[in-house]
Amino acid sequence: MADGTAKLALGDKSTDYPIMSGTVGPQVIDIRKLYGDTDMFTYDPGFTSTASCESGLTYIDGDAGILLHRGYPIDQLAEQSSFMEVAYLLLNGELPSKSEFETFNTHITRHTMVHEQLSTFFRGFRRDAHPMAIMCGVVGALSSFYHDSTDINDPKQREIASHRLIAKMPTIAAMAYKYSVGQPFVYPKNSLSYTENFLNMTYSVPAEEYEIDPIIASAMDKIFILHADHEQNASTSTVRLAGSSGANPFACIAAGIACLWGPAHGGANEAALNMLREIGTPDRIPEFIARAKNKDDPFRLMGFGHRVYKNFDPRAKVLSKAATEVLDKLGINDPVLDTARELEQLALKDQYFIDKKLYPNVDFYSGVILSAIGFPTTMFTVLFALARTVGWVAQWNEMITDPAQKIGRPRQLYTGPTQRDYVPLGER
Ligand code: CMC
Numbered sequence: 001m002a003d004g005t006a007k008l009a010l011g012d013k014s015t016d017y018p019i020m021s022g023t024v025g026p027q028v029i030d031i032r033k034l035y036g037d038t039d040m041f042t043y044d045p046g047f048t049s050t051a052s053c054e055s056g057l058t059y060i061d062g063d064a065g066i067l068l069h070r071g072y073p074i075d076q077l078a079e080q081s082s083f084m085e086v087a088y089l090l091l092n093g094e095l096p097s098k099s100e101f102e103t104f105n106t107h108i109t110r111h112t113m114v115h116e117q118l119s120t121f122f123r124g125f126r127r128d129a130h131p132m133a134i135m136c137g138v139v140g141a142l143s144s145f146y147h148d149s150t151d152i153n154d155p156k157q158r159e160i161a162s163h164r165l166i167a168k169m170p171t172i173a174a175m176a177y178k179y180s181v182g183q184p185f186v187y188p189k190n191s192l193s194y195t196e197n198f199l200n201m202t203y204s205v206p207a208e209e210y211e212i213d214p215i216i217a218s219a220m221d222k223i224f225i226l227h228a229d230h231e232q233n234a235s236t237s238t239v240r241l242a243g244s245s246g247a248n249p250f251a252c253i254a255a256g257i258a259c260l261w262g263p264a265h266g267g268a269n270e271a272a273l274n275m276l277r278e279i280g281t282p283d284r285i286p287e288f289i290a291r292a293k294n295k296d297d298p299f300r301l302m303g304f305g306h307r308v309y310k311n312f313d314p315r316a317k318v319l320s321k322a323a324t325e326v327l328d329k330l331g332i333n334d335p336v337l338d339t340a341r342e343l344e345q346l347a348l349k350d351q352y353f354i355d356k357k358l359y360p361n362v363d364f365y366s367g368v369i370l371s372a373i374g375f376p377t378t379m380f381t382v383l384f385a386l387a388r389t390v391g392w393v394a395q396w397n398e399m400i401t402d403p404a405q406k407i408g409r410p411r412q413l414y415t416g417p418t419q420r421d422y423v424p425l426g427e428r
Contacts, residue, residue, distance in 0.1 A: 003027065010038060024059060041411040048307070051232075053240065054402065057090055057394055058231045062308035067315065069229060070094070078318045083224040083387070084108065084194050087166055090229055090394040105194075111167035112188035112197065114175075115145045122179045131176040131382045132261045138172050139165075140254030150248035152400055161249040162393040169386045170194065174201035177379055195221040198386070203374070215329045216373050222322055223366055226315040227384050229391025231308070235260040239392045240399050241408040249396060256392045257385050263302070266363075266388070269380040272303030273336070273367030281335065282342040289343075293352045301347060303364030310357040319365035320344075323372075332372050340368055 005016040006029045015037045018030040028051045035041055044050045059068040067074040070089050077086055088096045088104045096104060121141055125134050142164070143150055149161035175185050178201075186201045196212045199220060204210030230236070239256040243249070260266035279288050291299040306313055327337055344360050347353045370380050399405050 008034075008038075010040075022054075025061065035411070041413070043413050046307075047232075047237070052237060052408070053232065053399065054404065055232070055395065055398060056093070057398060058229045058391070060231050060308050062306070062310050065309060065312040065314050065317075067230070074226065074314050075318055078222050078225045078315075081225065082193075083221045083228065083390075086225050086228050087390040090390055091162065091397070107163045108167045108194065109190045111164045112171055112190060114142075114168050114171050118142075118145060118172075119175065119185055122175060122185075125179065127180070127182065129180075131173075131180060131378055132257065132267075132385070134176040134179065135172065135382055135385055136254055136258050136261070138176070139169075139257055140251055142168065143248045143250035146250065150250070152243075152246060152248065158249070158397060158400065162397060165249065165253055165389055165393050169389045170198035171201060173379075173382045173386045174198060176382060177202050177375075180376075180378070193217070193221075195224060213330075215326060219322055219326045219369055220373065222318065223369065223383065224387040226318060226362060226366075227387035229388070229394065232395075233307075234262070234265050235388065236392060236395050239396055243396045243399055244405060244408040246407075249393070252396055253389060253392055256388070260385050260388065261381055266381045266384040268302050268361070269363035269367045269370070269384060270377045272363045273371055273377050273380065275302045276336045276339050276343070276367070279339050279343065282339055285339070285343050285346055289346060289350060293350075301343070301358070303360055303367075304347060304353070305356070305358040306361045309359065309361065312359045313361040315362035316360045316364055319362065319369065320360070323365045323368045326369050327372050330372055334368065334372060336371065337368050340365065 003021040004019045006019055008015050008017060015034075017034070019027050020030050021027050031042060042050070057070065059071075060066065069077060069086060070093055072081075072089070072095075077089075081089075084105055085096065085101060087108075088101060092100075118138065118141065121138055122134065125137070146161070146164060149157045149164060151157045171188055178185050183205055186204050186206075188197055189200055190197070192200055192212070196217050199212050199217060200210060232240075235256040238259040239252045242252040242255040247255075263271045275288070279285060288299070288301070291297045292301045292304075323337060323340075327334060344364070347358070347360075353359075366384075367377065367380055370383065371377070375383070
């Protein structure tokens, strides 16, 4: 909706651009006609000031530390809701009624199995492959198995593909884990909840009964909720960009997984725990803080800082509390938690971190919990991908149905050589 205009003056010529308002958050200047009105592009590496789309899913106020899904605060969802309910909310815009929720659960549950032939894919990977490498490959390969849900212009096929992706991610993630430890794959058990089923496929073995610990299941579900969606972050933007060309949903989500893997994004949870383990004991923290502040050292405190949150990350608050609860309840005394707490305290008092508004992010405490549950660090980002699939799929659907959507095609500021003539090899 246009809400006033912004004037751009270039020399003696000025042009008006519409200002658009959302329901909350900064207004945007609609510059779609800039190139045409002028012969200029805008320059915004990393899209720090650019809204790439209109979205009604997730709202973040980074200064106030607010994260809302369809209007609901993340802490309320984490404390009171379930991951499946949040998935429904993100996909459909409203919390489900009891019967809507049951129907949704049935749909997701029906799709938990993967094509039997898909398991042969795993055997092609080296046993020590990083599970994120396996995820990129196997999720991309889904498009070769489910041809009946790749027509992005058919709403029913989009819905089936969305349900398939959400339902099959835990199965594929658990298979990636089983493959890495050399244990047989475990089939989904549809009598279990989404999260319990994932834990069962991950930790049960045919030789003995596996009892799902409700503390672990509840912590895991909370972690999934906290990672479900996060506005136009790098991997979500990747999914949207891939989808803008009309690529099928399985390929788009595989692209999102690839982007998430990076240590500045989803890979930070693995990097954060590795860092805490490397620090080892609280007395070594000042050495690492000094390194993080040293401009000549590329080292950064992993799990600290965020492009959008400049006050605190509300997800980190929930996880900080959950980390203590889970370790207490499981009776685990992990020195890594002490190191994390001490590092947080020291960094928050340090002028460098205060000036740059660097606070613990979601990845700082999630690793402590996941490690207590028994996951190897290499699985951390896989779990992030599993949960974020809900957000990716919801954002992808929103994009496909947005009439303003075009293929994503940024421009550039070219600084290479101007036109020159080719010189044959013998003359160079
Ligand atoms: N440790 C030390 N210094 C830092 C850190 C850190 N973790 N993060 C940012 N800085 C400094 C950075 O050196 C820069 O200093 P200067 O202005 O002097 O050059 C300044 O703070 C701003 O950093 P930036 O890289 O320009 O900020 P950004 O918004 O582009 O990056 C970030 C955000 C999350 C990539 C970055 O804070 C970072 O690399 N953090 C560590 C990795 C991490 O924890 N990532 C998880 C993000 S939350 C989960 C997710 O969304 O995936």
